[in-house]
Amino acid sequence: MDHVGTTGPSRDLLPVTGAWQPGDPVGQRRFVDIAAHHPFAVESGAMLRRVDLAYETWGTLAPDASNAVLVCHAWTGDSHAAGRAGPGHGAPGWWDDLIGPGKAIDTERWFVVCANVLGGCQGSTGPASPHPDDGRPYGSRFPVVTIRDMVRAQVRLMDHLGVRRWHAVIGGSMGGMQVLEWAITFPERVASIVPIATCLQATAQQIAWGAIGRRAIRLDPRWRGGDYYDAPPGEGPWEGLAIARQVAQVTFRSDNSFTERFGRELAEVGEYGDTFDLWQRFEVERYLDYHGEKLVRRFDANSYLVIGKAMDLHDVARGRGSLEAAMRRIHVPSLSIGISSDMLYPAYQQQRIHELLTQQGVPSRYHEIHSPHGHDAFLINHDQIVEPIARFLDHVPLG
Amino acid sequence: MDHVGTTGPSRDLLPVTGAWQPGDPVGQRRFVDIAAHHPFAVESGAMLRRVDLAYETWGTLAPDASNAVLVCHAWTGDSHAAGRAGPGHGAPGWWDDLIGPGKAIDTERWFVVCANVLGGCQGSTGPASPHPDDGRPYGSRFPVVTIRDMVRAQVRLMDHLGVRRWHAVIGGSMGGMQVLEWAITFPERVASIVPIATCLQATAQQIAWGAIGRRAIRLDPRWRGGDYYDAPPGEGPWEGLAIARQVAQVTFRSDNSFTERFGRELAEVGEYGDTFDLWQRFEVERYLDYHGEKLVRRFDANSYLVIGKAMDLHDVARGRGSLEAAMRRIHVPSLSIGISSDMLYPAYQQQRIHELLTQQGVPSRYHEIHSPHGHDAFLINHDQIVEPIARFLDHVPLG
Numbered sequence: 001m002d003h004v005g006t007t008g009p010s011r012d013l014l015p016v017t018g019a020w021q022p023g024d025p026v027g028q029r030r031f032v033d034i035a036a037h038h039p040f041a042v043e044s045g046a047m048l049r050r051v052d053l054a055y056e057t058w059g060t061l062a063p064d065a066s067n068a069v070l071v072c073h074a075w076t077g078d079s080h081a082a083g084r085a086g087p088g089h090g091a092p093g094w095w096d097d098l099i100g101p102g103k104a105i106d107t108e109r110w111f112v113v114c115a116n117v118l119g120g121c122q123g124s125t126g127p128a129s130p131h132p133d134d135g136r137p138y139g140s141r142f143p144v145v146t147i148r149d150m151v152r153a154q155v156r157l158m159d160h161l162g163v164r165r166w167h168a169v170i171g172g173s174m175g176g177m178q179v180l181e182w183a184i185t186f187p188e189r190v191a192s193i194v195p196i197a198t199c200l201q202a203t204a205q206q207i208a209w210g211a212i213g214r215r216a217i218r219l220d221p222r223w224r225g226g227d228y229y230d231a232p233p234g235e236g237p238w239e240g241l242a243i244a245r246q247v248a249q250v251t252f253r254s255d256n257s258f259t260e261r262f263g264r265e266l267a268e269v270g271e272y273g274d275t276f277d278l279w280q281r282f283e284v285e286r287y288l289d290y291h292g293e294k295l296v297r298r299f300d301a302n303s304y305l306v307i308g309k310a311m312d313l314h315d316v317a318r319g320r321g322s323l324e325a326a327m328r329r330i331h332v333p334s335l336s337i338g339i340s341s342d343m344l345y346p347a348y349q350q351q352r353i354h355e356l357l358t359q360q361g362v363p364s365r366y367h368e369i370h371s372p373h374g375h376d377a378f379l380i381n382h383d384q385i386v387e388p389i390a391r392f393l394d395h396v397p398l399g
Numbered sequence: 400m401d402h403v404g405t406t407g408p409s410r411d412l413l414p415v416t417g418a419w420q421p422g423d424p425v426g427q428r429r430f431v432d433i434a435a436h437h438p439f440a441v442e443s444g445a446m447l448r449r450v451d452l453a454y455e456t457w458g459t460l461a462p463d464a465s466n467a468v469l470v471c472h473a474w475t476g477d478s479h480a481a482g483r484a485g486p487g488h489g490a491p492g493w494w495d496d497l498i499g500p501g502k503a504i505d506t507e508r509w510f511v512v513c514a515n516v517l518g519g520c521q522g523s524t525g526p527a528s529p530h531p532d533d534g535r536p537y538g539s540r541f542p543v544v545t546i547r548d549m550v551r552a553q554v555r556l557m558d559h560l561g562v563r564r565w566h567a568v569i570g571g572s573m574g575g576m577q578v579l580e581w582a583i584t585f586p587e588r589v590a591s592i593v594p595i596a597t598c599l600q601a602t603a604q605q606i607a608w609g610a611i612g613r614r615a616i617r618l619d620p621r622w623r624g625g626d627y628y629d630a631p632p633g634e635g636p637w638e639g640l641a642i643a644r645q646v647a648q649v650t651f652r653s654d655n656s657f658t659e660r661f662g663r664e665l666a667e668v669g670e671y672g673d674t675f676d677l678w679q680r681f682e683v684e685r686y687l688d689y690h691g692e693k694l695v696r697r698f699d700a701n702s703y704l705v706i707g708k709a710m711d712l713h714d715v716a717r718g719r720g721s722l723e724a725a726m727r728r729i730h731v732p733s734l735s736i737g738i739s740s741d742m743l744y745p746a747y748q749q750q751r752i753h754e755l756l757t758q759q760g761v762p763s764r765y766h767e768i769h770s771p772h773g774h775d776a777f778l779i780n781h782d783q784i785v786e787p788i789a790r791f792l793d794h795v796p797l798g
Contacts (some may be wrong), residue, residue: 044675144675145592197798204657204683208649214677215642221620243614247646250607255745258603264714276443278613283608284603309677315663343742346654348437 004165014293016228019121019128019300020054020088028086029054029079029123029147034156038138049132049247053157054123055079055115058099059107061258063164068163069105070154071095072171074180074379075248075307077124078084081114082107090298097377097382104386105170105393113161117178118153119145119306128229128304140226142306147174147314151181158189168393169246171339172378173345177330180353183330189205191307192396193330194389195339197378199349200323200356201315206344209251210308213244215296215307217301227300241301249291251344254374258284327356331361335392337385339377340370365392406520412749413692415627415635416701418520418527419453426487428453428478430524432556441517445542448531452556453522454478457498458506459781460561465797468504469492469553469578470513471570473649475698475777476519481506481514489697503785504569504792508540512560512730516577516707517552520687525627526701534613539625541705546573546713549789557588564588565662567792571595571736571777572744573706575710576713582729583715590727591795593738593788596777598748599722599755600714605743610708612643616700625701640693640700643707648690650743653773676763732762736777736784736792739767743774764791 001189034040035051042048048333056079061068069083082093082100099112116124117141117200127142152387158166169182169190182291183193199206215225220240225371228236250258267286295304336354338347349370357364367388371377378385417426433439434450441447460467464771471482472493481492481499498504515523518541524540555684557565568581568589575597582592598605616622619639627635649657666685678736680688683699719725735753737746746767770776777784 146675146676201663203654203662204661205649205654205679207663207681208645208657208687209684211681211687212645212649215645216615216618218617218678219618219638219642231621236639239614239618243611243618246607246611248654250611251602254605255602258607262603264600264603264606276712278546278704279432282603282606282610284607286609288607305677312681313675343597 002254004016009292011106011219013233014236014238015233015297016129016231017121017300018296018298019126019303020075020123024217025087026123027080027086028056028083029088030056031123032157032160034153034160035360039168040153040156041144042143042149044144045154048125048143051118051125051153052123052129053115053118053125053153055113055157056083057161057298058082058111058112061111066165067159067165068166069110069393070158070166070169070182071099071105071114072169073111073114073117073176074173074244075311076295077112078120079116080087080122082109082112094379095382098386098389105352105392109322110167110393113157113163115154115157117150117307119150119310120302121303126300127209127226127306128300134338137229139229139302142302144309144313145306146310147177147181148185150310151178151185154178154182155186155189164239167396167398168194169178170194170196170389171198172316173375174311177311180316183332183334184320187329187331190332192335192392194335194337194392195353196385197339197342197345197350197375198312199345200211200327201317202312207312209247209344210312214305214308216247217305218242223301226305228301238293238296238303239294241299241304242289244304245292245295246288249288252374252376254341254343254372255345256341256372257374260372324356325398328360330357330362333396334365336364336366337378337388338366339375340368340375341372344373344375401660403631412608412632413635413637414632415614416520416699417695418525420524420527424487425522426729427455427482427699428487429455430522431559433559434550434584437556438609439552440464441542442547442783443529444544447524450517450524450552451489451522451528451534452514452517452524454554454556454702455480455511456560457481457484457511458509460510462786463567464715465560465564466508466510466793467560467565468509469565469568469581470504470511470757471568471574472516473512473570473572474710475694475703475798476574477519478513478515479613481511481716491619497743497785497788502583503789509566509792512556512562514556516549516706518702520699520702525699526625526705527699531719536628538590538628540593541701543658543708543712546576546580546707547584549709550577550584551575554582554588555562555583555609560614564590566797567591567645569593569595569788570597572774573710574738576710576731579715582717582731582733583725586728586730589731591732591734591791593734593791594749596741596749596774596782598713598746599726599752600716601711602748604615608646608743611713612646613640613704615639616704622700623703627645627700636700637692637695640695640703643703645687645692648687651741651773651775653742653771654745655740655771656773659771661686674678681747687768725757726752727759729756729761732795734764734787734790736766736768736787739769740771740773740776
């Protein structure tokens with residue numbers, strides 16, 4: 001029952017945190033301390049004296065600032081929504097197919113902004129960032145934040161950029177949660193919204209998946225209650241974070257796509273040359289290990305906890321009476337996009353957004369991505385959203 | 400980020416193993432050492448010199464032994480398919496609604512048998528059992544076993560009982576895997592089959608869920624490579640086993656049933672009286688913790704690993720050329736039962752069993768349980784299977 005070939009020979013070298021850290025290549029990032037003029041209070045009550053937001057922009061802001069589009073990233077995404085891989089950016093932009101000159105979100109026309117969320121680990125202030133009191137990582141001292149906190153931080157970025165009103169706020173999954181909170185909390189600062197594969201409030205099943213992942217991180221003795229940053233390489237909570245990621249990875253895809261791609265193939269022949277070792281891996285396990293390890297190299301376990309909790313706390317109705325009352329604050333055109341095979345944020349949740357808006361007379365459209373790929377289809381089947389998004393942006397009156 | 404109210408005050412008292420052990424009340428169990436006359440070789444190559452099977456029976460075997468029905472249990476089930484809770488049995492029989500005088504599987508007519516599987520922990524030989532060499536628990540020394548091994552062990556029990564041919568072999572989930580292997584491996588010893596919420600071969604997604612649970616157990620430092628039996632109470636791998644169970648528990652139910660039952664209710668107010676503590680639980684998390692802890696009290700972590708691996712290895716085609724070739728060995732009537740909301744063993748998998756049998760001219764029927772409860776519906780919506788099963792048993796010619 002020993003660890004036969006579980007994660008490959010590189011295991012001991014896995015970083016303690018995959019967070020971007022001062023001194024790392026900045027790449028396309030710009031930074032602003034949105035708490036420089038007044039501290040930033042989060043919903044949980046904590047006061048942050050310094051809040052860096054790492055953000056990127058593409059295109060040129062029009063003189064009247066009417067052409068700004070905000071793109072919001074998902075759980076483990078970051079500000080690098082478009083552009084190449086290179087120093088500071090381990091991968092090409094996660095929506096590079098959609099954002100650029102002549103693309104759906106045409107940067108010859110739109111000034112596109114994407115910021116790493118508060119609590120994240122790719123340049124924005126999060127648990128791996130230095131605490132202003134002592135310069136050591138926040139770790140267990142970092143507060144719980146909410147989607148609303150993320151959005152309120154982005155409002156200060158918006159002011160910094162001189163944008164009065166976003167022509168559109170667009171995002172999938174947790175990005176879509178931000179989209180909804182933008183339109184509900186700051187209706188006067190948003191001209192249109194595109195929520196994708198997201199929900200009005202996290203369901204019990206979504207919370208369950210998130211909570212199980214957090215328990216796996218907590219179980220890892222190398223998590224050390226959240227204060228692991230001074231551990232040597234390989235001694236961070238890589239294994240708990242990898243398991244948490246694996247839970248998510250299965251919910252991001254679908255039964256059919258897994259069967260199609262992996263079936264019952266074995267990843268390797270066991271130590272004893274047979275198929276009967278407890279830890280011998282099927283190909284799908286190798287895939288899960290790969291994705292777990294890949295995330296460990298570019299993410300921070302505490303950020304994973306904090307952002308996951310923010311998603312569980314997502315509920316546009318909180319403090320607003322009801323879902324209906326919250327949604328009545330939205331008066332701008334909406335394009336809600338669902339995915340036929342999404343098991344994590346099933347299409348009924350995006351249809352519900354569309355229904356509520358339609359009921360109150362808001363111009364709303366629902367578009368469904370037909371895909372076998374599950375939740376991740378919004379990052380895969382770009383061909384199915386290029387045209388609807390481009391057309392939607394065209395038809396929203398310029399603010 | 401500390402453990403606020405995660406599993407309640409009883410945590411330190413959780414047993415190192417929930418396995419039944421010699422000296423515990425036997426309850427309704429009977430025992431037979433099926434290796435007493437000749438050792439039992441498992442598919443992985445290991446030779447077991449002693450294999451106790453704990454089993455229970457209900458009703459009376461007819462003089463011609465024509466009325467015997469085998470019921471096969473699922474992953475964490477055991478031999479107590481019917482009967483009350485009491486000493487030796489922590490809960491009433493898991494199918495007590497279906498098995499008994501005048502019930503669907505009428506014990507005034509049928510002689511019903513249910514055995515704890517090989518590798519289990521409720522009286523049958525498994526990782527918590529004493530190794531014949533030294534009397535200490537097998538632990539990491541226990542071999543990988545397969546569904547076929549479980550069935551081959553049951554053949555010896557059958558011989559011991561004097562049954563030549565089962566009138567029917569019935570089971571759900573892993574029980575259904577045994578049902579299929581019974582009919583394919585020993586076609587002459589089975590007169591009919593009722594596979595429920597099961598599959599012909601574990602899919603990549605099913606393997607993924609199982610593997611993630613096993614990784615959580617392995618991550619628990621108290622698992623100690625599988626040799627944890629001499630640890631003091633509270634120092635067994637309860638946390639890893641609980642997480643593994645929680646992964647399974649979500650897949651056993653459904654999005655709708657979780658929303659209906661838990662919604663976004665909070666389980667408790669956090670230490671600071673707010674809803675913003677990282678470890679404050681939603682009601683669904685309390686439910687998951689409850690089910691994790693409940694399993695820890697009645698199950699063994701190594702049995703969970705071994706049985707889970709057996710399910711991942713389940714493939715009726717293995718060594719038989721193809722699914723079709725394997726299924727061509729079945730010549731007896733079949734009632735395949737699926738569940739409309741099953742996300743773990745989706746209904747298409749049971750329809751496929753029915754289709755393959757129908758194609759080769761075997762009398763086969765498909766019945767679907769319409770339920771919001773997901774995979775567990777075969778243990779919940781008894782009302783929907785009582786009549787189909789009773790009628791099916793009636794119409795199979797007595798052997």
